Amino acid sequence: QVQLAESGGGLVQAGDSLRLSCAASGRTFSSYVMGWFRQAPGKEREFVAAIRWSSGNTDYADSVKGRFTISRDIAKNTVLLQMNSLKPEDTAVYYCAATPRTYYSGRYYYTEQNYDYWGQGTQVTVSS
Numbered sequence: 001q002v003q004l005a006e007s008g009g010g011l012v013q014a015g016d017s018l019r020l021s022c023a024a025s026g027r028t029f030s031s032y033v034m035g036w037f038r039q040a041p042g043k044e045r046e047f048v049a050a051i052r053w054s055s056g057n058t059d060y061a062d063s064v065k066g067r068f069t070i071s072r073d074i075a076k077n078t079v080l081l082q083m084n085s086l087k088p089e090d091t092a093v094y095y096c097a098a099t100p101r102t103y104y105s106g107r108y109y110y111t112e113q114n115y116d117y118w119g120q121g122t123q124v125t126v127s128s
Contacts, residue, residue, distance in 0.1 A: 002026040002117040004096045009122030012086055016126070020081040022096030022119060029053045033099050033109055034079045036070060038092035038124075045095070047110040049081060052102060059106045064090075086126045093121040 008020040022034070032053045039045040049060045049070040058070050069082040079096060097115035101108075108114055 002098060004098060004117055004119035006094065006096050006119045006122040009094060009124045011125045011127065014087055014126055014128050016086050017082070017084045018086060018124060020083065020094055020096075020122060020124070022079040022081075024077045024079065024096075024098065027100075029077060029098070031100060031102055033102050034070075034072065035097045035099075035109055035115060036079075036081045037095045037097060037112055038090075039095070039121075040089075040092040043092075045112050047112070048094070050106075050109040051079065054102070059109065061110075083124070086124075088126050088128045091124060091126050093123050095119055095121045 003025045005023045012018055030053055033050055035050040036048040037045050038048050047061050048064055051058045051070045051072055053072055067085045071080045096119040098117040099115045
């Protein structure tokens with residue numbers, strides 16, 4: 001059974017940095033794509049970033065490109081999301097997700113329905 005557990009959220013000011021972690025267990029994730037999504041109050045959940053566990057190839061939403069970095073720590077089975085230059089509009093609950101379907105092109109992983117496993121989420125609040 002795959003389990004994903006996010007941590008690292010909190011309250012920060014605009015311009016600050018924050019690093020989220022997603023501890024993954026229950027599988028060998030070498031054949032998985034891992035993603036981060038977020039959901040702001042009153043809005044739909046949206047794609048933030050994704051990483052192919054085996055190759056480390058990454059993809060980002062335009063809204064976070066250049067500010068956020070997704071990476072994985074293979075030894076710790078953890079996916080990280082480094083968030084720099086945070087803005088109030090980054091305020092949301094951030095979710096980690098995983099899918100074993102690694103054979104699609106990049107935009108497939110922008111869609112939450114294409115992920116099988118989800119964490120419980122961690123709140124990020126950015127004050128102005």
